[in-house]
Amino acid sequence: MSTTDERTSSTGPAFADRADERLVEDSSPGALLRGFLRRMRSGDLGMVPVIVGLVVIWAVFYAQNPRFLSSRNLVELSLDSATIGMISVGIVLVLLLGEIDLSVGSVSGLGGSILAVLLVYQGWPLLTAILAALACGIAIGVLYGLLYTRFGVPSFVITLAGLLALLGVQLAVLGSNGTVNLPGDSWIIKFANFWFLPDWASYALAVAAGAIYFAGRVVTIRRRRSLNLSAPSILSVAVRAGLLVVGLVAMAYYLNIDRGIGYMPLLWVLVIVLMDQLLRRTTWGRHVYAVGGNEEAARRAGIAVDRVYLSVFALASMFAALGGVLAAGRLQSVAQSSGGTDTNLMAIAAAVIGGVSLFGGRGSAFAALLGMLVLQSITSGLNLIGVAAEIRYIVTGAVLLLAVTIDSLSRRARKSSGRF
C-alpha cells in the first residue's frame, strides 16, 4: 500500500512500533494539540474535566475573595483535604473494579474510635493503637470480599449493611460517654495539625521528585532504544522533569510563606503516588484494571479474580480506617458523629469527580487528590464568602451530578468512536 502520509514514511529509522504506515505520528506542538483535541472529542477525557473544574472554582472564589488563594487558606485546605482524601484513595480502588463501598464513613468512624478507646481507656501505645485500627479496617474489608466472592452478594448491599452495622459497633466501642478526647501531647495530633516540612526539606523533596522521574524515564528510554522501540528524546523528558521541579518548588514556596507542607497532607500525597505506581506498574494493578474492564476475560486469562476483589476491599477499608485515624488526630477527639454525615458521600464523590468511572476499569489514583481538592475548595470558598451550609450541600451535589454526567457522556462518546 502506498501512502501519501509523508510524516511517517520519511522519519528516520523504522522502529518496531512505528512500522505501520497507518500510524499517524507527529510530535510537533501543533500535532500534539490536535491529537489532544481528537482524544477529547472521542470521550477520552481522563483528568481534564477535574483540572478545568479546579481552575474555574479557584478563579471564581478568588474573584469573590482574594484571601481564598492566600498561603494560609491553601495550607488549611491541604490539611482539611487529607483526612477524607485518604478514604477516597480506597474508593478509587473499589470503583476501578466497578464496585462500590458505601460504608467507608462508618469504617473511618470505627477506626478513629478504636484508636481513641485503646489509647485513652486501655492505655495502649499510640502506634499499637493505630495499627489495631488499621487491622480492624483490613478485617472488615476481607469480610466484605469473602461475602462478595463466596456468596455473590452485590457490594452495594454488603457495604450498605456495613454502613449501619459498623455505626452500631462504633457507638458500642465509644461507650456511654460518646466522646473521647485524645491526650493533647500525643503525636498523632501534632502530625495532623502542627508538623510541617522545614523549607529546605520541601525544596529537596521537589528536586528529588524531578530527579527520580527523570532517572526512571531515562532508564526506560535506554531500554526501549536497545530493543528497537521508539522513545521520546532525553531532552523532552528533561524539560518535563524541569517543569515538574519548577511547579513543585513554586508550590512549596507559596505554602512555605505560611506554615508550609504538613506531614499529614504529605503522607496523603505519598500514599497516592504509591498507589498510582502499584496500579500502573505491578501485576496486581494490571489485574485490578483487567477485572474492572472484563471480569470474564480476566478469569479466563488465569487471574485469581477472587483474590483481586479481596485485596481491593481490604485496602479500601484499611484506607477508610486510616482516614478515621487521621481525622481523630486532626479534630483531637472522636465522637459518635465521627465518620458520619457527609464523610461517606464526600469520599465517594471525590473519586468520581476526580474522573474514576463508575463503570469500572478507568481512572487513576490521582483522582482522589484532585477530586478531594475540588470538594474541599468548594467548602472552603463558600465558608470564606459566608455562605450557609445548606448552599454548600446543594453546590456539592450539583458538582457531583456534573461529574457523573461527564462520565456517562464521555462513555457514550467513547463507544461511538470505538474507544472503551
Place this chain on the structure above:
Amino acid sequence: MTTSAPVLSLSGIGKRFGAVQALSDVSLEVRPGEVVALVGDNGAGKSTLVKIMSGVYTPDEGQIVFDGRPVTIDGPKQAKELGIATVFQDLALADNLDVVANLYLGQEHTAGGLLDEVEMEASSWQLLRQLSAKIPSVRIPIASLSGGQRQTVAIARSLVGAPKVIMLDEPTAALGVAQTAEVLNLVERLRENGLGVVLISHNMADVQAVADRIYVLRLGRNAAEFAIDDVTTEELVAAITGASDNVVAQRAAGKGTRA
C-alpha cells in the same frame, strides 16, 4: 503435506450428558502444519469436542494422544501447559487495556517485581510480526480495534505460551469480508509456522479456503472426512445435513482406507 505424525489425535471419544449421548466414537487427527476444519450442524457435537480438547470436559471414553503420548486433559490450564491453545468465540479481551496488556494478561513479564512493559512491548511486536498481523499500534486500547484486529490479538495471545495445536472457534463469525480475509491469512500463517490448527466454522467458503482436511460431525458421530481437494460444497452440505448420508459415508470410508 500431511505425512508427519499427528500432534494431536483423538480416537473413540464418547461423552454423555445424562440421557444425551453428545459424542460417540468420534476420531480426529491434527498434524503439525495442517489446518483441520470441524464442521457440523447445530447440536452435532462440535462444541463438546472442542471443550474436550481444551480440557473443559473430560471424555467418558476414548483416547487422546498428544505428541505421541497418551494424555488425559484435566482442565483448561493443563491443556494450555500441554500446548493446546483455544480461542473461544467471544475472544475474552479486556477492552479498557491496550494490546500489550491483553496479550500478556495473566502471564505478565516482570523485572524486579514491576511490570516489564518495554520487554513485553518488544515481544508483542515480534509475535504480531510472526503473524504478519496488521495492528497499527500496540499501545491503543482494544476497544479501538476492528473486529478482525481483535481476533488477531486473541489469536496472538493464544500463541504466547508457544502451543503446538491451536483451536479457533468460529473465528470469522462476526466479521466483514475484508476482516474475514485477514483472519484467514492469519490461519495460513499459523500453518506456515508449523502449528496444528483446528478450525470450527459454519462458513463453508472459509473452510474450503484454508482447510487441508475437513471433519464433518453429525448427531455426535463422525459423518465424513474429506481432503479439501476433492470435495464440493454440495457434498459438504449433504454430509452436514445428512441428506445423502450413504454416498458421503462411502466416499469418506474410501478416503479413510486411502490414507
